[in-house]
Amino acid sequence: MTVRVRINGEEKELDVDPEMPLLWAVRDVLGLTGTKYGCGQALCGACTVHLDGQPVRACVTPIGRAEGHSVTTIEGLSPDGNHPLQKAWVELGVPQCGFCQTGQIMCAAALLAKKPQPSDKEIDQSLAGNLCRCGTYTRIRSAVKKAAGMSEE
Amino acid sequence: MTKLLTLISRRSFLEGLNLSVGGLALGVFSGGLAVAANEASTAKGAPGLNPNVFVHVAPDGAVTIVCARSEMGQGIRSSLPVLVADELGADMARVTVAQADGDKVYGDQNTDGSSSVRGVYDDIRRMGATARVMLVAAAARRWKVKPEACEARDHAVFLRDGTRSLGFGELVAAASKLPIPKEQDVKLRPKSELRRAGRPMPLLDGPAYVTGTAVFGADIRLPGMLIAVVARPPVVGGKVVRFDATRALAVPGVKKVFELPAPKPPYTFQLWGGVAVLAENTWAAMRGREALDITWEDGPNASYDSTTYREQLTASIREPGAVARNVGDIDAALASAARVVQAEYHVPHLSHVPMEPPVALARVENGTCEVWAPTQHPQAARGVAAATAELPEEKVQVHVTFLGGGFGRKSKADFIAEVVWLAKEAGVPVRVQWTREDDVRHDYYHSVSAQQLTAGLDASGKVIAWRHRTAFPPIASTFGQATRPSPSDLQQGVLDLALSVPNVRAETCEAPPHVRIGWLRSVYNIFHAFSVNAFVDELAHLRGADSRDMLLEVLGPPRQASLQELGITALRNYGASVEDHPVDAGRLRGVIERVTAMSGWDARKAKGRALGLAAHRSFLSYVAVVASVVKDDQGRLRVDEAWVSVDAGTILNPERVRSQMEGSVIFGMSIALHGAVTMKGGVPEQSNFHDLKLVRIGEAPRKIHVDIVPSELPSGGIGEPGVPPVAPAIINAIFALTGTRIRELPVSRTLAV
Ligand code: FES
Numbered sequence: 001m002t003v004r005v006r007i008n009g010e011e012k013e014l015d016v017d018p019e020m021p022l023l024w025a026v027r028d029v030l031g032l033t034g035t036k037y038g039c040g041q042a043l044c045g046a047c048t049v050h051l052d053g054q055p056v057r058a059c060v061t062p063i064g065r066a067e068g069h070s071v072t073t074i075e076g077l078s079p080d081g082n083h084p085l086q087k088a089w090v091e092l093g094v095p096q097c098g099f100c101q102t103g104q105i106m107c108a109a110a111l112l113a114k115k116p117q118p119s120d121k122e123i124d125q126s127l128a129g130n131l132c133r134c135g136t137y138t139r140i141r142s143a144v145k146k147a148a149g150m151s152e153e
Numbered sequence: 154m155t156k157l158l159t160l161i162s163r164r165s166f167l168e169g170l171n172l173s174v175g176g177l178a179l180g181v182f183s184g185g186l187a188v189a190a191n192e193a194s195t196a197k198g199a200p201g202l203n204p205n206v207f208v209h210v211a212p213d214g215a216v217t218i219v220c221a222r223s224e225m226g227q228g229i230r231s232s233l234p235v236l237v238a239d240e241l242g243a244d245m246a247r248v249t250v251a252q253a254d255g256d257k258v259y260g261d262q263n264t265d266g267s268s269s270v271r272g273v274y275d276d277i278r279r280m281g282a283t284a285r286v287m288l289v290a291a292a293a294r295r296w297k298v299k300p301e302a303c304e305a306r307d308h309a310v311f312l313r314d315g316t317r318s319l320g321f322g323e324l325v326a327a328a329s330k331l332p333i334p335k336e337q338d339v340k341l342r343p344k345s346e347l348r349r350a351g352r353p354m355p356l357l358d359g360p361a362y363v364t365g366t367a368v369f370g371a372d373i374r375l376p377g378m379l380i381a382v383v384a385r386p387p388v389v390g391g392k393v394v395r396f397d398a399t400r401a402l403a404v405p406g407v408k409k410v411f412e413l414p415a416p417k418p419p420y421t422f423q424l425w426g427g428v429a430v431l432a433e434n435t436w437a438a439m440r441g442r443e444a445l446d447i448t449w450e451d452g453p454n455a456s457y458d459s460t461t462y463r464e465q466l467t468a469s470i471r472e473p474g475a476v477a478r479n480v481g482d483i484d485a486a487l488a489s490a491a492r493v494v495q496a497e498y499h500v501p502h503l504s505h506v507p508m509e510p511p512v513a514l515a516r517v518e519n520g521t522c523e524v525w526a527p528t529q530h531p532q533a534a535r536g537v538a539a540a541t542a543e544l545p546e547e548k549v550q551v552h553v554t555f556l557g558g559g560f561g562r563k564s565k566a567d568f569i570a571e572v573v574w575l576a577k578e579a580g581v582p583v584r585v586q587w588t589r590e591d592d593v594r595h596d597y598y599h600s601v602s603a604q605q606l607t608a609g610l611d612a613s614g615k616v617i618a619w620r621h622r623t624a625f626p627p628i629a630s631t632f633g634q635a636t637r638p639s640p641s642d643l644q645q646g647v648l649d650l651a652l653s654v655p656n657v658r659a660e661t662c663e664a665p666p667h668v669r670i671g672w673l674r675s676v677y678n679i680f681h682a683f684s685v686n687a688f689v690d691e692l693a694h695l696r697g698a699d700s701r702d703m704l705l706e707v708l709g710p711p712r713q714a715s716l717q718e719l720g721i722t723a724l725r726n727y728g729a730s731v732e733d734h735p736v737d738a739g740r741l742r743g744v745i746e747r748v749t750a751m752s753g754w755d756a757r758k759a760k761g762r763a764l765g766l767a768a769h770r771s772f773l774s775y776v777a778v779v780a781s782v783v784k785d786d787q788g789r790l791r792v793d794e795a796w797v798s799v800d801a802g803t804i805l806n807p808e809r810v811r812s813q814m815e816g817s818v819i820f821g822m823s824i825a826l827h828g829a830v831t832m833k834g835g836v837p838e839q840s841n842f843h844d845l846k847l848v849r850i851g852e853a854p855r856k857i858h859v860d861i862v863p864s865e866l867p868s869g870g871i872g873e874p875g876v877p878p879v880a881p882a883i884i885n886a887i888f889a890l891t892g893t894r895i896r897e898l899p900v901s902r903t904l905a906v
């Protein structure tokens with residue numbers, strides 16, 4: 001079966017079972033490995049991508065649901081890794097092991113798109129589904145605010 | 154240990170790292186075997202070839218530093234190069250870091266025990282300095298001047314009067330023909346000239362992490378590769394009785410099904426057995442596994458039950474154990490004490506759950522084996538791969554990817570054994586992907602423990618007797634027969650605890666293992682720091698004393714506690730000598746004083762919040778933590794602020810020290826508040842992040858303050874020592890706020906969090 005999706009601005013026709021989770025279609029079929037597997041049950045956020053601009057957990061989203069829609073992965077977030085969030089993340093040294101960070105950034109990007117100046121509470125709520133075992137949360141908050149052009153405190 | 158600097162000209166070694174043979178290559182060797190600086194003796198097979206750090210300057214001036222330790226979030230790749238660059242006078246923009254394969258040639262590569270920096274700090278600095286001296290000597294010869302007339306900076310050697318300069322690249326050919334200078338002829342730069350070391354440095358791999366281009370364990374693809382997902386025996390020691398793969402093989406994309414050999418105790422790094430489904434993609438392999446029909450035999454551990462085992466451990470610590478530390482006469486002192494206080498503490502099994510579950514890729518063909526894996530211990534991985542593939546180690550290569558967290562889980566090579574066995578059997582490259590459920594259910598768990606603390610107080614409330622009994626199945630049980638901790642296990646927070654108490658005894662009690670036990674970030678320190686700090690806090694409250702004053706009183710005056718004072722004959726001391734790294738009560742006091750000053754301890758009676766304090770020596774560093782706990786509007790307890798003071802001796806990259814301490818607070822909070830793996834019928838009751846809770850962003854403190862003690866003492870560890878004091882600081886704060894004393898982790902068993 002083929003599924004037609006727009007991935008990072010490019011039309012793709014994938015020969016896959018429409019039930020296959022978007023995560024595995026993106027990783028195994030398209031070879032876009034910036035999207036990570038951490039739990040497979042929508043519990044950790046490592047697999048977060050945008051579906052028509054909305055953050056979704058790719059591990060529980062069948063690729064069929066993306067048919068005719070537009071998917072953005074971390075590879076398509078910005079042309080040169082220069083999204084304000086990516087810059088803030090590097091400047092503030094947010095990543096430790098780095099594994100969860102693409103999912104964190106995709107989630108935060110969706111937040112900033114609809115809420116350019118989020119409060120602490122809104123940041124916490126938007127990122128509540130994204131685990132970081134290395135414990136980078138305080139820096140994530142600071143980096144979101146920095147990217148939003150807000151000062152700390 | 155003798156250390157020797159030498160030139161490396163071994164072609165295969167350099168080519169394996171894609172480095173030009175024409176450059177200047179220096180390595181520091183340990184082991185005391187003389188290796189002369191010429192091609193013949195460094196040729197293949199020379200024994201004792203152990204460059205545990207290694208630098209290369211290419212003819213075009215590019216400097217490469219080989220990082221033999223794995224990067225798993227501690228920032229080692231951002232930290233080590235800076236020292237070399239500083240000593241050398243190199244331009245950071247022209248320094249790159251190459252990740253070493255698993256090879257004995259690098260000496261110890263095991264990335265655990267918080268040893269990445271403390272293991273190599275001096276070597277790497279001396280190596281950079283030696284390369285500088287050689288480049289300067291080459292320039293001086295060319296200009297026919299004395300070396301003292303020259304200086305190295307900005308990636309070049311300059312004549313001090315500024316009239317001439319030569320780039321490093323132009324000098325390497327001549328420099329590499331010079332003899333290695335003697336140690337006394339290599340002067341290290343004064344600290345004031347080290348421009349970057351000890352100052353914040355940018356995160357080298359930051360851009361790769363935030364764009365998704367950093368290559369982790371599951372991110373490498375080989376042509377013809379299959380993905381394996383394995384159904385492992387639910388109970389440790391269990392076996393497959395029979396299985397039917399018909400339905401699994403009918404899943405589109407599934408190619409093969411294999412039964413793996415069952416391991417035999419001791420389990421070490423053996424694979425787990427079970428049935429593997431190999432498919433074209435990960436999803437098909439997962440569905441194929443679901444469709445397997447397997448009958449298991451569970452074996453003797455099927456009776457393992459956490460509730461019963463807790464009672465068993467409690468009974469064990471109520472009986473005298475084997476004495477591991479003894480000062481004075483504890484029995485007489487307890488008998489004559491004005492008051493005896495006793496408390497028992499329980500900490501459950503904990504799991505590692507790095508965000509990247511175990512995963513590895515292998516190819517076994519034409520008498521060779523190649524592995525790509527996020528391993529903390531590339532040499533163990535290589536050994537296990539060689540044994541599994543039945544090949545000599547020279548035929549096996551282990552490439553280390555980025556690690557999506559490790560915390561000790563990825564030092565174990567079980568998933569390497571699994572992938573190599575499968576790749577060999579399948580005849581095509583195989584990637585084994587563990588699901589999160591697999592990771593939670595088949596971990597080398599942090600050991601479950603029970604401890605009994607008993608103190609005898611005199612009439613004034615001063616502690617005159619201290620007895621610490623501890624019971625936990627030790628890690629040694631994974632590697633052989635062991636049913637109680639060994640004295641050397643107690644180096645972690647029991648034997649190396651300086652106490653100003655005249656009668657002290659520590660005892661180890663029986664605790665037979667039923668699962669694979671492994672080391673988790675900061676290991677036995679987790680429960681020892683918990684019980685000791687909680688107990689001192691209990692004593693303070695009983696006496697109506699300030700917890701900080703009580704802690705300082707029990708530790709006693711600033712001093713280096715001798716083995717005799719500690720009441721032991723030997724201290725493992727994390728592999729370091731007690732001369733270099735004494736048990737320093739003064740340093741522990743120092744971090745306690747700093748952290749309480751910084752957190753406003755004396756003004757802590759603010760409404761609605763309470764502070765708790767804990768301090769601990771581990772991995773040769775000293776850390777004290779103050780946690781602030783509040784009750785939110787739903788009545789849940791929350792840690793809203795935390796302060797950390799760390800004395801880790803000389804540090805290399807304060808920015809990564811800070812990030813490790815911040816991470817340790819969150820890691821310690823998960824342990825304190827949520828973390829537990831419990832067993833029923835020999836099977837873990839948890840499986841994924843819905844029932845195995847970790848701290849999420851909404852629970853993270855508003856602010857984590859980190860104070861680093863300036864020090865030029867030898868380096869201690871950083872990755873682990875921040876963890877142990879966190880849980881006791883939190884439960885001490887909870888007591889101050891609520892009057893409820895937590896003696897069993899996690900807190901969620903007793904109170905809403
Ligand atoms: S992998 Fe999708 S939420 Fe965890």
Ligand code: FES
Pocket residue numbers: 095096097098099100101131132133134135136226508557558
């Ligand atoms: S940085 Fe390691 S899990 Fe978030």
